[in-house]
Amino acid sequence: MGVSSKLGNLGVVTTTLEEAVNWGRTGAMWPLLFGLACCAIEMMSTQASHYDMSRFGMELNRASPRQADLIIVAGRVTRKMAPVIRQLYDQMPHPKWVVSMGDCASCGGVYNNYAIVQGVDEIIPVDVYVAGCPPRPEQLIHGIMTLHEKVRGERITDWAN
């Protein structure tokens, strides 16, 4: 009913399977409710009223990794935390993406020392790096837009792998 009447007005839409799926994936990419340090506060700002990440279908943070599509590593990754992050990542179902938010998560930042892993990419594969200490919410949104662009470019042949 609703669908057919709408379709009647719009005519027929044709698309490829890839585009339809990728559109769906970018439209509701739920992040994991996971914050580490200072960047997590900026991530919260991004989700709160002023910057409002729900514009991109990301208002819902899932506390369980089983229900999340995206993990935003927001903050410094310590040697003690590293195995935990790996396990969280392993628990997430495919397809999954990783945004490394901030200098500390991307390369160790100012903490070139014994306690900090020099980049979360030593533990989990990262799709998008966001620079800044901490990045502004606009920067994080830009990082997520970049990720969306990447997802939209995925091909059906890649999914098989």
Added chain:
Amino acid sequence: MEIAKALNPEQALRDAHPAALVGVKTFRDELTLVIDPAHIVTVAEFMRNTPGLLFNYLSDISAVDYYPEDTRPGRFGISYHIYSMLYNRRIRLKVFLQDEEPTVDTVTGVWSAANWLEREIYDMMGITFTGHPDLRRLLMPEDWDGHPHRRDYPLGYETVQFSFNAEDIMKHKPFAKE
């Protein structure tokens, strides 16, 4: 309730436990009483419970490593910053410990706040507190080697990536797999 007159901590300690007091120092109006490590619990109890002193709040315990200089009586120094709510003043008790197996008695029985502060020092400086109820590592993973805040422990510096050495570093960087 009658409030006892404030006592001079140095004088009071000298009168009550003359053997415990090793030295006195004042720097920028901060009074430091250097205590013999064997007497630290006695002194702590004295400072906390004597009317006129009543240092009832333990602000901080900090350890410092004097490696490699040896002009001081010991390699490690532990500063207890204690505060008296009633008389609104803070003093520092200081003990010096030797390099080999630095050990001192715990003050958790006097101020419960010492529990985690001492655990942190055990973790970071490798100083053992005898009689501590729960002496485990606090901040570092349990299987960690060494005590990071000692001066002879390296900071753990990795080569910083610039454009001239970027490729070389990227070759060896242990990237994670899917």
Added chain:
Amino acid sequence: MATAEPKTQTGQLETWQGDVEALRGLVSERAMTGETMLLNMGPHHPSTHGVLRLLLELDGEEIVTCLPDVGFLHTGIEKNIEAKTYEKAVTLTDRMDYLSPMSNNMAFCLAVEKLVDLDVPERAQVIRVMCLELARVASHLVWLGTHALDMGAMSVFLYAFREREKILEMFESISGQRMMGSYIRPGGVWRDLTPDFLPSVERFLSEFPAIIGDYEALLTKNPIWLDRTQGIGVIEPEEALDLGMSGPSLRGSGVNWDIRKAMPYSGYEQYEFTVPLGEHGDVYDRFLIRIQEMRESLKIIRQAIDRLPDGPFRSNNRKFVPPPRSELGQSMEAVIHHFKLWTEGFSAPDEEVYVSIESPRGEIGCYLHGTGGNKPRRVHFKTPSFMHISALGKICQQYLIADVVAIIGSVDIVLGDCDR
């Protein structure tokens, strides 16, 4: 099976899945037989306060033992500062308690100033007070939002962050960064106030009291909120002191100890404000106190604006404070000082000092030991969150598991502050 040990790809053993035998003496004997349940909460958990792991021993829903495990955010800041000159180290202190970076700057700068005996001009002191109180409001707003979010009240979070953005914009205008401004430096502040700072503070001061009223309308008499908070997490004043608690969490139990009053720094003795106190020492009282503290902070900011004098915003002592840019083109001496300070830094005596300030969470103490050279021998921060997490085990006993998040929120912990 010999190969059954669970290993991650980093090769580290999954040590957080410890076995029960290792906990003998820490949990009750009943846990050994399986009569009570051991539940691991964290380090990744839905409560929005950072990577804290709690090992709970439960009898039904009641908590028998609560063992906090921290260190998942241990960053080695203290060790890193030992490798930096005094001025450079300020940037690292920002990142400890990331909800109120200004307080950390302040504690460290006060310690440095005490160690080298450096004066701070009047204008800088007033600017510092203004920034500290704005930071207090911003920090309490994050606390309010997340604390309410933990208890299921989503809308407060959205309101609180709307107001916080305004404060962050003010900080951005004076320091160039929203959060980690490193604005407070040894000898004063980094730059003078920008022209748009005071008008925006004025606007904030006029709007904000009504907005606090909105928050209170949402929560203070809300029956769900009262049920979740009243009579929960009670801590007696003697016990709170013994455990080393400080700040609003200590004052919630009725202990009148505010470092701004007891040992004033930066001219706090010249401001008129009251220190709100609780009666019952429960979650609800700690909530009321923080709300009231925001109002008091506004009063202090108002007085600071009124008394803001003209004059230098940084000390003129060129041995410790770099000269302004305008002097560099005219004076050879200024160039030498500039060069010396930005390459080598200044030297501090081989002595120790301890300074503490009242941060939004409680007493931040900075223990600083110089070497006689340009880098410190040892810096140690006594942080309020550290003491509060160590006290969590005591506070949580005998309450239900659903109350744990309420208690964690009410003592207002920040894990970066705790682990450093």
